[in-house]
Amino acid sequence: MKRDQVIFDLIAKEENRQKTGIELIASENFTSKQVMEAAGSVLTNKYAEGLPNKRYYGGCEVVDEIEQLAIDRAKELFGANWANVQPHSGAQANAAVFLACLNAGDPILGFDLSHGGHLTHGSPVNFSGKLYQPHFYGVEEETGLIDYDKVEAKALEVKPKLLICGASAYSRDWDYERLRDIADQVGAILLADISHPSGLIAKGLLNDPLEYCHVVTTTTHKTLRGPRGGLILMREDFDNPFGLKTPKGELRKMSSLLDSGVFPGTQGGPLEHIIAAKAVAFQEALSDEYMEYVLQVKKNASVMAEEFVSLGYKLISGGTDNHLMLIDLRNKDITGKLAEETLGKVDITINKNMVPFDTRSPFVTSGMRVGTAAVTTRGLNEVDMKKIVGFIDKALSNHDNESTLAEIKKEVNDWMVQFPLY
Numbered sequence: 062m063k064r065d066q067v068i069f070d071l072i073a074k075e076e077n078r079q080k081t082g083i084e085l086i087a088s089e090n091f092t093s094k095q096v097m098e099a100a101g102s103v104l105t106n107k108y109a110e111g112l113p114n115k116r117y118y119g120g121c122e123v124v125d126e127i128e129q130l131a132i133d134r135a136k137e138l139f140g141a142n143w144a145n146v147q148p149h150s151g152a153q154a155n156a157a158v159f160l161a162c163l164n165a166g167d168p169i170l171g172f173d174l175s176h177g178g179h180l181t182h183g184s185p186v187n188f189s190g191k192l193y194q195p196h197f198y199g200v201e202e203e204t205g206l207i208d209y210d211k212v213e214a215k216a217l218e219v220k221p222k223l224l225i226c227g228a229s230a231y232s233r234d235w236d237y238e239r240l241r242d243i244a245d246q247v248g249a250i251l252l253a254d255i256s257h258p259s260g261l262i263a264k265g266l267l268n269d270p271l272e273y274c275h276v277v278t279t280t281t282h283k284t285l286r287g288p289r290g291g292l293i294l295m296r297e298d299f300d301n302p303f304g305l306k307t308p309k310g311e312l313r314k315m316s317s318l319l320d321s322g323v324f325p326g327t328q329g330g331p332l333e334h335i336i337a338a339k340a341v342a343f344q345e346a347l348s349d350e351y352m353e354y355v356l357q358v359k360k361n362a363s364v365m366a367e368e369f370v371s372l373g374y375k376l377i378s379g380g381t382d383n384h385l386m387l388i389d390l391r392n393k394d395i396t397g398k399l400a401e402e403t404l405g406k407v408d409i410t411i412n413k414n415m416v417p418f419d420t421r422s423p424f425v426t427s428g429m430r431v432g433t434a435a436v437t438t439r440g441l442n443e444v445d446m447k448k449i450v451g452f453i454d455k456a457l458s459n460h461d462n463e464s465t466l467a468e469i470k471k472e473v474n475d476w477m478v479q480f481p482l483y
């Protein structure tokens with residue numbers, strides 16, 4: 062077969078983009094070579110519907126071993142007693158949990174997308190908002206923080222069957238103990254979607270959701286630094302509280318419902334090449350080296366936040382406890398869209414983001430979200446964070462000055478090649 066040079070040239074171009082730019086998208090990271098090697102392996106050829114040692118296909122002896130290792134390492138990493146490593150993505154992991162815990166039309170309560178939540182937590186454009194009855198809590202306008210008394214009041218009002226915490230753009234830690242108390246008052250299952258901070262949680266740098274939440278989901282590619290994918294975890298298995306039955310009418314444990322929620326509920330064959338890459342990433346995350354990495358991610362984010370504040374930027378909630386920050390650009394007289402475009406011109410990648418109580422559309426927005434997971438993998442430290450904020454401030458203040466932007470881009474490119482990637 063002729064080599065598809067068109068695609069491989071484009072991959073080389075993307076590799077160069079990643080190498081020469083500053084990556085600040087909070088949900089991105091750079092995996093290790095061995096993670097990519099596993100993801101690009103012959104395992105992509107294998108069908109393996111079912112679970113290790115309970116498959117619907119022959120020839121699964123090797124992938125059974127691989128998937129079992131991935132499960133065992135995930136459990137060790139998070140102190141979980143049960144894990145499903147098959148979800149193709151974070152959205153798929155959440156879909157499987159919803160299917161396992163709810164009937165169509167059931168009320169759910171999640172963190173508002175426009176305040177930092179995720180689409181899969183009840184947005185009307187997503188399955189979660191279309192198939193279930195979504196309700197939301199948000200942050201306070203003055204503080205940018207979640208007021209748990211208000212979450213409780215909302216839960217008592219709407220009586221959700223599933224209470225969801227976790228976010229895509231919330232820079233503060235969560236009070237899982239309080240949320241469990243709220244969930245118990247209304248008989249809800251408590252789901253924590255820790256897609257963003259899961260790497261920091263795994264190493265004990267943030268509160269532990271597994272201690273209080275019935276079910277935990279995460280992506281594997283953000284702070285966790287694995288391949289693109291999803292993961293579902295529980296510390297303890299439990300009887301489903303709503304008497305949910307299988308199609309055959311059997312009452313089942315939550316672990317069994319969750320497994321079925323993934324396959325056959327929302328997916329077909331698992332991606333064993335990605336599961337192998339997850340296993341590699343979990344092993345890496347169990348190391349002391351990864352502990353140093355997440356400590357640096359957190360330090361970098363905190364220094365970056367302080368630097369933005371010192372230059373007059375308004376951070377939602379005033380700072381960060383994790384790897385990301387949400388910046389309200391309204392006092393800087395620039396939209397999120399223009400900020401993203403301007404920084405793109407100097408090879409700094411961020412994403413525009415709605416801020417709480419935003420009056421602009423999601424295509425324009427008044428804010429930007431910035432994270433330190435990727436630049437920390439690259440080897441950048443606190444001093445470098447100040448330099449990055451300097452570049453950002455200079456670019457945004459000169460967004461209509463193409464020659465200044467070209468100078469900044471050159472500086473960025475010359476600087477980043479000093480931090481080799483792959």
Ligand code: PLP
Nearest residue numbers: 150151152179228229254256280
């Ligand atoms: N949940 C949260 C909190 C997220 O931030 C994301 C991704 O941004 C997802 C779920 C979805 O993950 P994926 O893009 O892998 O479907």
